[in-house]
Amino acid sequence: MPFKKPHHTSDKSCMKEDEDKFKIFPRGLNIVWGNDSRYWRIPEEGPAELIQVSWLEVSGVVPITKAGTYSVSFEVKVKEDGFGWRDTDVLVMAKIGRSGKYKYQANRLSLGQNNVIPVKQLEIPVVGSSDLHFGLYEVWSGKWKGGLEIIKAVVQRLN
Incomplete structure (x- = not known):
């Protein structure tokens, strides 16, 4: 039986570029443990659903x-739930x-909130x-987390 990779690797066809804006849908993202149905559900279309992980890493x-x-x-x-x-x-x-220095912004997600939460924007200067x-x-927390849906990521040029 061939080894199945545990992580979901991005599908570039799930990224839409429109002038100065990229919309990256769940299948266009790299999701740690994303190929393991114990941890994530990643349908062909629609949001990716986190079942449970202690290590949340979704990147692109x-x-x-x-x-x-x-x-x-x-x-x-x-x-x-x-x-x-x-x-x-x-x-x-x-x-x-690849070797750049990360900028970051901390956000809090409300427990049990059942509406779309736009996570705060992080601004990055590019030359x-x-x-x-x-x-x-x-x-970092080591806590098990679940019940999060990733709808999309957006990268947009501001000026």
């Missing part, structure tokens, strides 16, 4: 060809190039063309 990369300031945000939803989010910071992080690496992370 977009090619930047124009200098300017870019924002990075995630659109997520915490389900009614969500758990592990109380008093837990979730970080949106981004950097330019020239490069890849912008970004992600949504909670890997």
Whole structure:
């Protein structure tokens, strides 16, 4: 039986570029433990659903060809039966190039909230063309978390 990779690797066809804006849908993201149905449900279309993990790492990369300031945000939803989010910071992080230094912004997701939560935007200045690496992370608390839906990530040029 062939070994199945435990992590979901991004499908570039699930990333839509419209002028200065990238919309990255769940299948267009790298999701740690995403290929294991004990931890995630990632349908062909629609949101990715976190069943349970202690290590939340959802990341992506977009090619930047124009200098300017870019924002990075995630659109997520915490389900009614969500758990592990109380008093837990979730970080949106981004950097330019593989060896760049991360900028980050901490966010709190409300326990049991059943509406779309736009996670705060993180702004990144870009000079020239490069890849912008970004992600949504909670890997420090050691708490088990679940009931989160990842709807999409957005990277947008602001100026």
